[in-house]
Amino acid sequence: MAHDIRIISVELNNYRQFYGKQTVEFSSREEGFTTLIGENGEGKSNLLNAINWCFYKFEPHGKKDANYSAPILNSTYLLEVGEEKTARTSVKVLLQVGDEQYSISRVLTVLVHKIEYEKLSDGEKMMKMAMFADDKVPSGCEILHNESGFKIKKKIRGESDFHEITDDYNTVINQILPRGLSIFFLLDGEFLEKFWDNFESVENGIEQISQLHLLSDAVEHVDDMTVRHIAVNTGSEEGILNEKIDRHRNYEKSLDNDGNEAFSQKIRWVKIGETQKEEYYHTTGKPRINDLEHDIKKMERRSQEISRSIGNVNAASAKVLTDSLETNEKLLDTAKKDKKRTEETHRDNLIGDSAYVFTKNALEKTVEIVQGFQKQGELPNETRKTFTNDLLEREYCICHTDLKSNKVGAEEKNTARAEVEKARDIIAGDVGLDISVKMRYSFKDKVLDDYTGFLEKTFGDPAEKFRTAEKAEAELQATVKGIRTQLGSAGDAKITALIDEQDHILEEIKTAEEKIHEIGVQLKANADDTDACKQKLIRLSAKDSRAKKVNHDMQIWDKAKSQLEKILEELKEEVRVQVQDKTWEIYREIMYGVEKFKKFEIRADYSVILLNQQNQNHIVDMAAGQSLFLAISFVTALREITGYKFPLVIDTPLGKIAGTSKYNLAKILPSHLKGEQLTFLATDTEWIAEIPDIGDGKDRGTKSFGEIIAEQIPIKHFRIKQDKHGNSTIKPAKLEGGKLVVD
Amino acid sequence: MTDKDSADIEIAFPLVNFAIGTSGDKDAKSMVNALTRETWSPFNGCENWQPFIFCATYGYAKKKSRIPPPGSGTMPASAFKNETRDLMRALAIAETNNLRIIKKASGKEGYVKISEEYAYSALKEVHDRLKTRDDGEEVSPEAVIEKMIHEVEDARKKEN
Numbered sequence: 060m061a062h063d064i065r066i067i068s069v070e071l072n073n074y075r076q077f078y079g080k081q082t083v084e085f086s087s088r089e090e091g092f093t094t095l096i097g098e099n100g101e102g103k104s105n106l107l108n109a110i111n112w113c114f115y116k117f118e119p120h121g122k123k124d125a126n127y128s129a130p131i132l133n134s135t136y137l138l139e140v141g142e143e144k145t146a147r148t149s150v151k152v153l154l155q156v157g158d159e160q161y162s163i164s165r166v167l168t169v170l171v172h173k174i175e176y177e178k179l180s181d182g183e184k185m186m187k188m189a190m191f192a193d194d195k196v197p198s199g200c201e202i203l204h205n206e207s208g209f210k211i212k213k214k215i216r217g218e219s220d221f222h223e224i225t226d227d228y229n230t231v232i233n234q235i236l237p238r239g240l241s242i243f244f245l246l247d248g249e250f251l252e253k254f255w256d257n258f259e260s261v262e263n264g265i266e267q268i269s270q271l272h273l274l275s276d277a278v279e280h281v282d283d284m285t286v287r288h289i290a291v292n293t294g295s296e297e298g299i300l301n302e303k304i305d306r307h308r309n310y311e312k313s314l315d316n317d318g319n320e321a322f323s324q325k326i327r328w329v330k331i332g333e334t335q336k337e338e339y340y341h342t343t344g345k346p347r348i349n350d351l352e353h354d355i356k357k358m359e360r361r362s363q364e365i366s367r368s369i370g371n372v373n374a375a376s377a378k379v380l381t382d383s384l385e386t387n388e389k390l391l392d393t394a395k396k397d398k399k400r401t402e403e404t405h406r407d408n409l410i411g412d413s414a415y416v417f418t419k420n421a422l423e424k425t426v427e428i429v430q431g432f433q434k435q436g437e438l439p440n441e442t443r444k445t446f447t448n449d450l451l452e453r454e455y456c457i458c459h460t461d462l463k464s465n466k467v468g469a470e471e472k473n474t475a476r477a478e479v480e481k482a483r484d485i486i487a488g489d490v491g492l493d494i495s496v497k498m499r500y501s502f503k504d505k506v507l508d509d510y511t512g513f514l515e516k517t518f519g520d521p522a523e524k525f526r527t528a529e530k531a532e533a534e535l536q537a538t539v540k541g542i543r544t545q546l547g548s549a550g551d552a553k554i555t556a557l558i559d560e561q562d563h564i565l566e567e568i569k570t571a572e573e574k575i576h577e578i579g580v581q582l583k584a585n586a587d588d589t590d591a592c593k594q595k596l597i598r599l600s601a602k603d604s605r606a607k608k609v610n611h612d613m614q615i616w617d618k619a620k621s622q623l624e625k626i627l628e629e630l631k632e633e634v635r636v637q638v639q640d641k642t643w644e645i646y647r648e649i650m651y652g653v654e655k656f657k658k659f660e661i662r663a664d665y666s667v668i669l670l671n672q673q674n675q676n677h678i679v680d681m682a683a684g685q686s687l688f689l690a691i692s693f694v695t696a697l698r699e700i701t702g703y704k705f706p707l708v709i710d711t712p713l714g715k716i717a718g719t720s721k722y723n724l725a726k727i728l729p730s731h732l733k734g735e736q737l738t739f740l741a742t743d744t745e746w747i748a749e750i751p752d753i754g755d756g757k758d759r760g761t762k763s764f765g766e767i768i769a770e771q772i773p774i775k776h777f778r779i780k781q782d783k784h785g786n787s788t789i790k791p792a793k794l795e796g797g798k799l800v801v802d
Numbered sequence: 803m804t805d806k807d808s809a810d811i812e813i814a815f816p817l818v819n820f821a822i823g824t825s826g827d828k829d830a831k832s833m834v835n836a837l838t839r840e841t842w843s844p845f846n847g848c849e850n851w852q853p854f855i856f857c858a859t860y861g862y863a864k865k866k867s868r869i870p871p872p873g874s875g876t877m878p879a880s881a882f883k884n885e886t887r888d889l890m891r892a893l894a895i896a897e898t899n900n901l902r903i904i905k906k907a908s909g910k911e912g913y914v915k916i917s918e919e920y921a922y923s924a925l926k927e928v929h930d931r932l933k934t935r936d937d938g939e940e941v942s943p944e945a946v947i948e949k950m951i952h953e954v955e956d957a958r959k960k961e962n
Contacts (some may be wrong), residue, residue: 417863421896
C-alpha cells in the first residue's frame with residue numbers, strides 16, 4: 060500500500076489506565092507535529108499498545124512481566140459496572156489512506172460475575188487474572204465473544220458515512236501496515252535505545268521488508284512438494300529410499316516423525332541475571348544452526364559488555380589492566396582471524412597443489428613431447444590448417460606447384476591439390492591436440508621454469524605464515540589469560556565474577572561453533588545421500604509410468620526450489636544493501652557536518668558496522684543521541700524502501716540524550732523527514748525542561764526542546780494526566796511561557 | 803585448484819565408476835565420504851573431485867600399479883575444471899608416451915580412466931595415512947601431506 064497514511068484520531072474507551080472516553084486528534088505533517096506529554100506510568104506506552112491491540116490484538120510495549128496484572132479493561136470502570144453487568148473496552152483508530160478513510164475498531168466485552176481477589180500477607184488483596192485465548196481479564200469475568208471483535212469500515216472522498224468492507228479485515232490491516240513492521244513505526248524509547256544492541260531488530264526489519272517472508276514461505280512450500288512421492292510398499296527398495304529422503308529432510312528442518320517442529324532439551328543461552336525464557340534449541344539441521352548463530356552473536360555482545368564492565372568496576376586499580384586487556388583482546392581477535400586465514404591457505408595449497416609435485420615427472424615428459432612436436436612444426440594444428448587453407452585459396456604452392464582445382468564431378472583431378480586437401484583434413488582432425496601447447500606453457504610457467512620458487516611460494520611461505528600466526532595467537536592467548544588473572548587477583552570479587560562469566564561464554568561460543576560445524580558436515584552428507592537416493596529412485600521407476608511421472612515432477616520441484624532459493628538470496632542481498640545505503644544517506648543528512656564516522660555497513664549476517672575515522676567499529680560505543688539518530692535513519696530507510704507510508708509515533712525518544720544532541724535534534728527535526736506525520740510521546744523533562752548546558756561552549760539560551768521545535772513548526776500538544784486512582788485522561792494543551800497549560 | 807566449488811559439476815566419485823551398490827566397492831565409497839565429511843580430514847567440506855585428483859597423482863608419484871575400479875563406466879571429463887583435466891592429460895601422456903591420448907577423454911582408452919585407476923590404487927593408503935596421522939607420528943593430517951610431498955621429492959632426487 061503505497062498511499063500516504065495519516066492517523067486522524069485515536070479513541071480509547073476504558074482501555075487500561077484510560078478512564079472513560081479519551082480522544083486524540085493528530086496533526087497532519089502539513090499542520091505540524093503532535094506531542095503527548097505525560098510522566099512515566101501515565102499511559103504513553105499504552106497509547107502505542109492501544110493502536111497495536113486495535114490492529115493486531117497484540118500489545119508489545121511496556122512491561123513484559125507475566126505477573127503484570129493490570130487488566131485490559133480499566134479497573135475503576137470495571138468495579139463501577141457491578142456484578143452481572145456487561146463491561147466493554149474499545150479502541151478506534153481513524154486513518155486517512157490516500158483518498159479513503161478507514162475506521163478500524165476493536166471491542167472486548169465481558170460479563171462481570173464476581174471478581175476474585177487473592178489475599179496478600181499484609182492483608183491487602185490483589186485482583187486475580189485469567190487468560191482467555193489472548194485476552195487477560197480479571198477472574199470472575201466471562202468474555203462475550205459475540206459482542207467482541209474487530210471491524211473495519213471505509214469511506215471514500217465525498218461520502219458522508221462509513222460502510223463495512225467485505226475484504227478480510229486482517230488482510231486489509233496487514234496491507235496498511237504488516238504486523239511485523241509495526242515496531243518500526245510505533246516506536247518505543249526502550250526499543251530505540253537498545254536498537255543496535257540487538258541485531259535481530261535489523262534482521263526483522265529487513266526480512267519483513269518487501270514481504271520477503273512471503274517468498275521464504277513459497278520456498279518452504281515448494282520444498283514440501285519435492286518430497287511428495289508415490290506410495291510404495293514399506294520395506295521395498297523404493298520405500299527404504301523414500302524413508303531415507305524423509306529422514307534427511309526431517310534432520311535438515313528439525314522435524315519429528317510426524318512433521319512437527321522438534322526441540323532439544325537444551326535451553327537457549329541467556330546472560331546471567333536475565334529472565335529465563337525457557338526457549339529450547341531446535342534439535343537438528345538449519346534451525347539449530349540458526350539458533351546457535353543467533354546465540355553466538357548475543358554471547359559475543361555480552362563478552363564485549365563484560366570487557367567494558369570490568370573497566371568500570373574498579374576503575375582506579377584496574378584501569379591500566381583493563382586497557383591492556385581490551386587492546387590485547389582486539390589483537391587476539393585479529394590473530395585468530397589471521398591464523399584461520401593462513402591455515403586455510405596452507406591447507407588449500409597442500410591438498411590442491413601437491414598434485415603438481417606428484418606429477419612433476421609427467422609434466423616434464425608432456426612438455427618434452429609437446430616441444431618435440433612443435434620443433435617439427437606439427438603443432439599447433441590450427442596454424443597448419445590455416446596455412447593449408449591459404450595454399451588452397453591461392454591455388455599455388457610456395458614451391459610454385461599448381462594447386463588450381465580441376466574437378467570432374469566430385470573428383471579432384473589435380474592430384475597435387477587433392478594431396479593438400481587430404482593433408483588439410485587430417486590436420487583438421489588433430490586440432491584437438493593444440494590444447495597440449497597451452498598445457499606446455501602453463502606447466503612451465505606455473506611449475507617447471509622455477510620449481511624451487513614454486514615449492515617455496517606454494518608450500519613454504521604459507522606454512523611459515525601459518526606457523527607465525529599460530530605462535531602469535533598462542534602468545535596473545537597467554538597474555539590475555541595473564542591479564543585476566545591479574546585483574547581477578549586485584550581483589551575485586553565482582554571483577555572475578557565477570558571474568559568467570561566471560562571465560563564461560565568463550566567456552567560456550569567454542570562449543571556452539573563446533574556444533575554448527577558438525578551439523579553442517581552432516582547436512583552436506585545427507586544432501587549427497589538424498590541426491591543419490593533420488594537418482595536411484597529415478598532408475599527404479601523407469602518401468603513404472605506413474606512412479607516415473609512422480610519422480611519427474613519431483614525433479615521439476617527440485618529445480619523450482621533451487622531457483623526460488625537463489626531469487627530469495629539475491630533479493631535479500633539487494634534489500635539489505637538498499638537499506639544500508641539509504642540509512643547511511645539519511646544519517647549523514649541528519650548529522651550534517653559531523654565527520655566522526657566514515658562508513659555504515661549491514662553485513663550478510665545482519666551484524667552492523669559503524670566505522671569511525673580510526674577504522675574502529677563504533678556501533679556498541681555510540682552515545683545515546685547518535686544511536687537514536689542512526690535508529691531513526693534505519694527506520695526511515697525502511698519506510699522509504701517498503702513504501703509503507705505509515706506515520707511514526709515515537710515514545711520517550713530523548714531520555715538519555717545529552718544536551719548537544721538534543722539541541723541539534725530540535726533544530727533539524729522540523730526540516731527533515733519531510734512528509735512524515737510525526738507524533739511524540741514525551742515526559743515533561745524531555746519536552747519542556749530547559750536543555751541543560753553540558754559545558755560544550757554553545758550558547759543555546761534557556762529554551763526547552765519543545766520550544767525550539769515550536770519556533771519552527773506548529774505543535775499540537777496534549778497532556779496525559781493521572782489521578783490518585785491511577786486513571787489517566789488526555790486533554791488538549793498549549794505550550795505557553797515554557798509551561799504546558801491544559802486548555 | 804584451491805577453489806572448492808570450481809568443478810563444472812559435482813561428481814559422485816566414486817559412485818560413478820566404483821559401482822557402489824550391489825556389486826561395487828563399498829569400502830571405497832566409505833573412504834571417500836570420510837575424506838570429504840569427517841573433521842579429521844583436510845578435505846573436509848571439499849567436493850569429491852579434490853581427494854580424487856590427490857589420490858590419482860599420489861598413486862602416480864608412488865609408482866603404484868594401476869588398478870581398474872570395479873565399475874564399467876568412466877567419469878565425464880566435464881566433471882573437472884580445466885587445470886585438473888590438464889593434470890590428468892599429462893599423467894596419461896607420460897604413461898602412454900602418446901600425445902594423441904588427450905583427444906580421448908572417456909572410455910577404457912581415455913585419459914580419465916588412467917587417473918581413475920591410479921586414484922583407486924592409492925585411495926586406501928591416502929585415507930589411512932591421513933586418518934591415523936601416519937599412526938600418530940604426525941601432529942596433523944596437513945603434516946602428513948607435507949611428509950608425502952617430501953617423500954616424493956626425496957625419491958625423485960635419489961633417482962636423479
